[in-house]
Amino acid sequence: MGVEITLKADGTEHRIAVDPRTTLLDALREHLGIYSPKKGCDHGQCGACTILLDGVRVNSCLALAAAHDGAEIITAEGLTADGELHPMQRSFIEHDALQCGYCTPGQVVSAVGMLAEAEAGWPSHVTRDVSAGEMPLTDEEIRERMSGNLCRCGAYANILPAIRGAADGGGLR
Amino acid sequence: MKPFRYDRAEDISGAVATLAREPAGVFLAGGTNLVDLMKLDVVKPDVLVDVRRLTSAEIEDLPDGGLRIGAAVTNSELAADRRIRSRYPALSQALLSGASGQLRNLATTGGNLLQRTRCAYFYDTTTPCNKREPGSGCSALEGYNKEHAILGASRHCVATHPSDMAVAMTALDAMVRIHGPRGQRQIPITELYRLPGQEPQHDTNLEHAELITGVDLPPSAFSPNSRYRKVRERASYAFALVSVAAALEVRDGVVHDVRLALGGVAHRPWRAEKAEDALRGKPAVQQSFRAAAAAELAGAAPLRDNAYKVPLARNVMIRTLLELSGER
Numbered sequence: 001m002g003v004e005i006t007l008k009a010d011g012t013e014h015r016i017a018v019d020p021r022t023t024l025l026d027a028l029r030e031h032l033g034i035y036s037p038k039k040g041c042d043h044g045q046c047g048a049c050t051i052l053l054d055g056v057r058v059n060s061c062l063a064l065a066a067a068h069d070g071a072e073i074i075t076a077e078g079l080t081a082d083g084e085l086h087p088m089q090r091s092f093i094e095h096d097a098l099q100c101g102y103c104t105p106g107q108v109v110s111a112v113g114m115l116a117e118a119e120a121g122w123p124s125h126v127t128r129d130v131s132a133g134e135m136p137l138t139d140e141e142i143r144e145r146m147s148g149n150l151c152r153c154g155a156y157a158n159i160l161p162a163i164r165g166a167a168d169g170g171g172l173r
Numbered sequence: 174m175k176p177f178r179y180d181r182a183e184d185i186s187g188a189v190a191t192l193a194r195e196p197a198g199v200f201l202a203g204g205t206n207l208v209d210l211m212k213l214d215v216v217k218p219d220v221l222v223d224v225r226r227l228t229s230a231e232i233e234d235l236p237d238g239g240l241r242i243g244a245a246v247t248n249s250e251l252a253a254d255r256r257i258r259s260r261y262p263a264l265s266q267a268l269l270s271g272a273s274g275q276l277r278n279l280a281t282t283g284g285n286l287l288q289r290t291r292c293a294y295f296y297d298t299t300t301p302c303n304k305r306e307p308g309s310g311c312s313a314l315e316g317y318n319k320e321h322a323i324l325g326a327s328r329h330c331v332a333t334h335p336s337d338m339a340v341a342m343t344a345l346d347a348m349v350r351i352h353g354p355r356g357q358r359q360i361p362i363t364e365l366y367r368l369p370g371q372e373p374q375h376d377t378n379l380e381h382a383e384l385i386t387g388v389d390l391p392p393s394a395f396s397p398n399s400r401y402r403k404v405r406e407r408a409s410y411a412f413a414l415v416s417v418a419a420a421l422e423v424r425d426g427v428v429h430d431v432r433l434a435l436g437g438v439a440h441r442p443w444r445a446e447k448a449e450d451a452l453r454g455k456p457a458v459q460q461s462f463r464a465a466a467a468a469e470l471a472g473a474a475p476l477r478d479n480a481y482k483v484p485l486a487r488n489v490m491i492r493t494l495l496e497l498s499g500e501r
Contacts (some may be wrong), residue, residue, distance in 0.1 A: 002239050003179055017290060020179035044276055056278040058437070062208045063279060066179045067223050114274060122253040125269040125409060130252075131259040131397075140362070147409035148273025166433070 009034055018065045025049045025060040028075065036076040036105040040091025040150075047149035050106040050113070051075050054055065057113025059148075076105030088112050090168045092127040099153035099163035107149045111163045114145045118167075137167060174446050175217045181226075185386060188222050193354040193382040195220040200384055202228075202245065202284035205276050205406040210289060214298055215305055228386050228487030229284060232256065234470055235469065241350075244283030245325060248272070248338065251282060261390055263399035263418045266353050267341035270403045273410050286339055286349070286365065289376065290440075291412050293317065295416035303329045304373045311373075323486070324439040324470075333437050333474060335412050336364065340436035341401050343444050344418035346391050351381035360389035362388070366441030369482030373440070395422035395430060402493045403436070413437035417489045421497035423457040431494075433469075438486055445469045448490065459491060459497040466490040 002017030007024075009032055016031045019033050025042075028034040028051070040048030044059040051060045052074040060073075079086035088108050092095070098104045111170065118137050123130040126144040142163050143156075151159065180198075182188035192198050198220035201207060210216040224395050229243025232254050240256060252268035266430060271281065289295065294302045294312035301310035313331050321331040339362065359493045365377050379385075390396075394460040399420035403409040416436035422429045431452045448469035455461040466487040473483045 001209075020177055021174045021211075042212065044205060047273065047275060050275055053278075057275050058279045059205070059273075059275045062276075064179070064201070064204055064207050064208060064221075067181075067204065103327060110275065113278075117274065118251070119248070120247065123258065123265065123269060125266075127269075130262050130265045130269070144409050145274055148275045 003066040005065060007032070007065070007068070008072045010073070010075055020064065020066050022065045023061050024051065024053070024063045024065050024068060024071075024073070027065040028060065028073070032051055034075055034077065038102055038105060040103065040106075045150070046103070046106075047110055048103050048106040050110040050149065051073035052109060052113055055075075056112050074109070076108050079108065086112070088163070091162045091169070092159075095158045095162035095165060097155055097158040098151075099155050103149060103151045103153075107146070107151065107159060110146060110149045111166065114142075115163075115167055118145065139164065142167075174211050175214065177211075177218050178220045179223065181221055181223045185224070185227050185384065188224050188227055189352055189354055189382050189384055192220070192384075193428055196381065199335045199440050200224045200430070202281040203247070203279040204284075205272070205280045206284065208289040211299040213296060215296055216289075218386070224283075224384060224458070225281065228255050228384070235389065235392075240390045242282050242388045242390065244281060244387050246282045247282045248277035248282070248285055249274070251338075252277065259397060260393075261341070261345055261399060263396070263401040263420060264338065264341040264345060264390075265403035267337040267403075267416075267418060270401065270413075270416075271337040282338070282388055286385060286388075287364075287377065288336055291335045292321065292332040297331060304332060304369075307372070307374045314476070317478065318476040320412070320437075321476055322439045323475045323477055323482045324435075324443055326440065326474065327369045327371065327373070329371055330369035330440065332369065332373065332440060334376070334439065334441050336401060336442065337401065337413060337416060337436060339366075340416055340434050340442040341390060341399075342390075342395060342434040342436035343442040344399065344420060345393070345396055348389040348391070349385055350387040350389065351379065351383050352386045352456045353380060357386075359389070366448060369440045375439075393420065396420050398422065398497055399432070400493055400497055402489055403472040404489055415485045415489055417486070417493045419490070419497055420491045421457070421494060423498050426456055428452045428455050428457050428461065433452065433465075433490065434495075435469075435486055439484060446489070447471075452494075457494075459495060462491045462494040463487070465494075
């Protein structure tokens, strides 16, 4: 039994009928041919499937597509505008922030979402005083805020400077 | 995943009425735990009634100075709210210590309260588990039980409640707002949860088709002096082995009032009333905190692998109270 939904994915609107069991991850990959969100664990543990859902980063493997009718989705490939890589994507390349690359689209999207959260003044677990108005985006803050994205190759040593570089470079929106 | 029907009601009453007719149905909010449990065939509903867009996603000021949190407020939004951060910092800290940024953006307040235990045997459908399959037995009792309960467990179930948020809410005297087939009611969060007893399949005292619509935080003069401290096996993105939520008011060196709750030690967030009673009127010094923690843990019954939780809970309680009293 199909549920009819509309998804605006990477700028294009799609009307599709999905089995209620379909996650947003499977809808993107199996119905819309958008392959940048990766199925790593499929249980919300690895972050390889991270997308921006109505502007915030989420694990697309745990969101049922039927429950997100009308949603606007940005994936790693949708961050690219007119063939120009997003500053975060450029920074990952410049800092060699990947080895096998499987987790990279999720890392990049998560980092973009994470910086928006930090800019909005959201605290994190390592923020000393959650009632403070501002918190500097230290390396410790970036590590904590990116803990939902695992890299089995262990490229963290370059992922952190890549995100730091993009954050310091500005112009991320 | 077993096939199911997806249903989206017009409003809360419609959702409740729909689910009341579906004995094997469940409500869906953010889905971060439920969808995972369905993928693993641990939970196999016939119908999902989606309530995420029906309950409030707002945090409202109450006339008495408290706050009303809509059930659909995400864990991220709740943790970042300025009023929560300044008036109930333990709640913000608890939320921020749970899950990951991506999960907190999907997970809701109502759903967080109703997440299921992370006991490995509950998740493993090849092993007996009284919570998953009543009457099948408890594999953790004689099995791998490092993460399990030291307080309030039964021989039928030694699982712990996994929420960080609920531990802070337990210390903060939160009231849970419920809309059910027979109308609306509110209960203290301490009455939402159950001990496992002989029926560990029931995590809460909610009846079928009762929906959590929100949580009220009462005003408190001393909740700004509250803190959540969590001990886990990784620096981030792991469930608590033991956690403590506490709020403390000291006047002239004496404990005037205190709220204390423990996570990771029982089937429900554990309000430490014995410790609270032992502390009121006592000097706000380490010796009093140690005696209070000992009073609370006197009834602890550790299993083969989790005896470490007794001194850990004691020390985390003492440390958290010391910090709140201004000692380091």
